[in-house]
Amino acid sequence: MIYVDEKKLKQIDISKLPGHIAFIMDGNRRWAKINNLPAFVGHKKGFSNFKNIIFFCKGIGIKELSFFAFSKENWQRSSEEVSFLFDLMVFYTYREISRIIEEGIRIRIIGDKESLPHKVREAFEKIEKESEGCKNMIVNVMINYSGQYDVLQAVKKIVEKGYKSNEISIDLIQSFLLINSPDLLIRTGGEIRISNFMLFQIAYTELYFSEKMWPDFEIDDLIESIIEYQKRERRWGK
Numbered sequence: 001m002i003y004v005d006e007k008k009l010k011q012i013d014i015s016k017l018p019g020h021i022a023f024i025m026d027g028n029r030r031w032a033k034i035n036n037l038p039a040f041v042g043h044k045k046g047f048s049n050f051k052n053i054i055f056f057c058k059g060i061g062i063k064e065l066s067f068f069a070f071s072k073e074n075w076q077r078s079s080e081e082v083s084f085l086f087d088l089m090v091f092y093t094y095r096e097i098s099r100i101i102e103e104g105i106r107i108r109i110i111g112d113k114e115s116l117p118h119k120v121r122e123a124f125e126k127i128e129k130e131s132e133g134c135k136n137m138i139v140n141v142m143i144n145y146s147g148q149y150d151v152l153q154a155v156k157k158i159v160e161k162g163y164k165s166n167e168i169s170i171d172l173i174q175s176f177l178l179i180n181s182p183d184l185l186i187r188t189g190g191e192i193r194i195s196n197f198m199l200f201q202i203a204y205t206e207l208y209f210s211e212k213m214w215p216d217f218e219i220d221d222l223i224e225s226i227i228e229y230q231k232r233e234r235r236w237g238k
Contacts, residue, residue: 002052005220012223014061016230018183021057022066022205024197025050026189027213034213040084045215047092056219058103058137066140066182068197072112072149086120089143093123097130104136110178111145140179147199150178154200173200181205184229186222188214204236 025046032042050067057065070085100107109124116124124143154176158168174181181201187194190211194202208225210217 002056002219004056005223008220008223008227011227012060013230017061018206018226018229019062020064020066020180020182020184021062021226022068022182022185022198022202023053024068024185024187024189024195025214026187026191026195028215030189031213031215039081042213042215043085043088047088049215049217051092051096052219053222054105054137054139055103056222058105062137064138064140064180064182066110066142066179066198068142068145068195070111070143070145071196072144072146073196075144086117090119090123093127097127100127100131101134104134105131106134106138107131108138108140109143110140111143112149113144115144142179142197145178146196147194147201148196150198151200153178177201183234184208184225186210186225188212188217204234206232206234 028042028046029039030042031045032039035041050069054065069089074085075082107127109128113121113124120143151173154173157176158172163172177200179198179201181203182198182205185194185198185202185205186208188210190209190213192209198205206229208228210221210225212221
């Protein structure tokens with residue numbers, strides 16, 4: 001049962017929702033340490049939170065979400081933790097696929113898929129294929145991704161296509177990136193940095209930093225971030 005403060009929920013202006021919210025889900029391991037629990041418990045709690053936020057956002061009319069689930073740098077963690085994370089991803093993929101389709105949510109896996117273990121690629125390919133026709137919402141799960149990798153792969157594609165230097169523009173580069181710009185980027189865990197996430201795309205994205213660790217970031221905290229977003233004036237550098 002997910003608790004939602006109905007009074008707070010009513011403060012959201014449905015006509016001014018961000019179309020695309022991105023999340024840097026930081027703090028699973030620190031949450032576990034603070035609570036004297038193994039790291040894997042923090043990751044399990046984090047995945048549960050990830051699922052709740054998806055279905056809540058779909059329910060209020062948000063059209064696209066992006067989650068930084070596993071970065072290029074995360075390979076530096078212990079092999080046991082990396083293996084557990086991938087096993088958890090596979091488990092939730094198969095467990096939730098029916099509801100995902102039923103809710104009309106399209107799942108896109110964004111990142112360098114070639115380096116992922118076979119069982120992980122297989123699970124991701126299944127959910128991407130089966131949800132491809134879903135129209136109600138897009139959820140981008142960023143796996144083995146970094147902002148620098150995204151820009152690099154875009155540049156390589158532009159070179160391969162044979163574009164001349166005078167043909168290269170901001171819009172052209174954007175068209176070769178793996179994902180579009182979010183309206184709102186939320187980072188949990190108390191850190192105030194971007195950590196190599198969507199570096200090109202967030203030029204004019206509104207940023208929101210929460211002190212809460214990801215496992216403690218509840219629906220009411222998300223509502224507060226949306227209310228704060230709606231108070232801001234987006235001027236796009238003008």
